[in-house]
Amino acid sequence: MEGVRGLVLLGVLAITMVACGPAGGTGKFTVGNARVDPAFSCPNPADNFAYDVHGTLDADNATGSAISIDSMSSTTTTVATHGSWLGQLGETDEERDLQYSPSTVGAGSKATIHFTIPFGCTDTPHDGVLDTYGEFAIHISVVTSAGTFELDANKHRLTTP
Numbered sequence: 404m405e406g407v408r409g410l411v412l413l414g415v416l417a418i419t420m421v422a423c424g425p426a427g428g429t430g431k432f433t434v435g436n437a438r439v440d441p442a443f444s445c446p447n448p449a450d451n452f453a454y455d456v457h458g459t460l461d462a463d464n465a466t467g468s469a470i471s472i473d474s475m476s477s478t479t480t481t482v483a484t485h486g487s488w489l490g491q492l493g494e495t496d497e498e499r500d501l502q503y504s505p506s507t508v509g510a511g512s513k514a515t516i517h518f519t520i521p522f523g524c525t526d527t528p529h530d531g532v533l534d535t536y537g538e539f540a541i542h543i544s545v546v547t548s549a550g551t552f553e554l555d556a557n558k559h560r561l562t563t564p
Contacts, residue, residue: 430465432508432549434516437556439541444562445524456520456559460543464508471548472508475501477520479539482558486535518543526563536562 439458446452464470481494503518520541541556 432466432470432547433463434460434545434547434552434554435463436461437541437543437554439520439556439559441557442560442562443522443524444564445526447526447564448528449524449526452524452526454522454524456522456541458518458520458541458543458556460516460518460545460554460556462508462514462516464510464512464514466549467510469510470508472503472506472516472545473548474499474546475503475516475518476544477501478542478544479520479522479559480542481537482540483538484536486563488535488537488563490537516545522559522561524561524563534562535564536560 437458437460440456443454443456462470462472476497476499479496479498481490481492484490484492498520501518501520503516505514505516508514508516538558538560540558543554543556545552545554
């Protein structure tokens with residue numbers, strides 16, 4: 404009878420361990436919390452001035468295998484303008500090959516993925532409105548060995564004072 408009671412107790416313990424968390428790294432890989440530099444002020448005067456929008460996202464690998472990040476891309480959409488901004492609402496720009504690091508998230512690990520979106524601005528001398536800006540929604544696509552993940556980051560505002 405003692406042996407049967409011990410086997411039942413062992414079975415209940417095993418079920419409890421599986422129910423409370425991933426056994427042997429059988430969980431999911433997730434990415435989230437995408438964020439980018441909220442603002443940049445273009446120098447004046449500037450003609451096609453190149454700058455980088457820096458971003459991060461959080462990766463959580465609850466699996467038993469390393470996950471590779473194969474590529475990252477971004478789509479920016481003009482969602483607001485003010486003053487003498489020359490661009491149009493709804494304009495989009497795609498960057499298909501972002502620089503990012505690290506390129507692997509180890510089994511059972513968490514990581515902050517850093518990425519860079521190339522941007523540019525032109526600011527010519529102008530009279531009148533001093534708070535001219537364009538505001539951009541930023542969508543990030545992350546292709547990994549665990550699938551493709553689509554994320555929206557905070558908005559980025561480009562000011563041309």
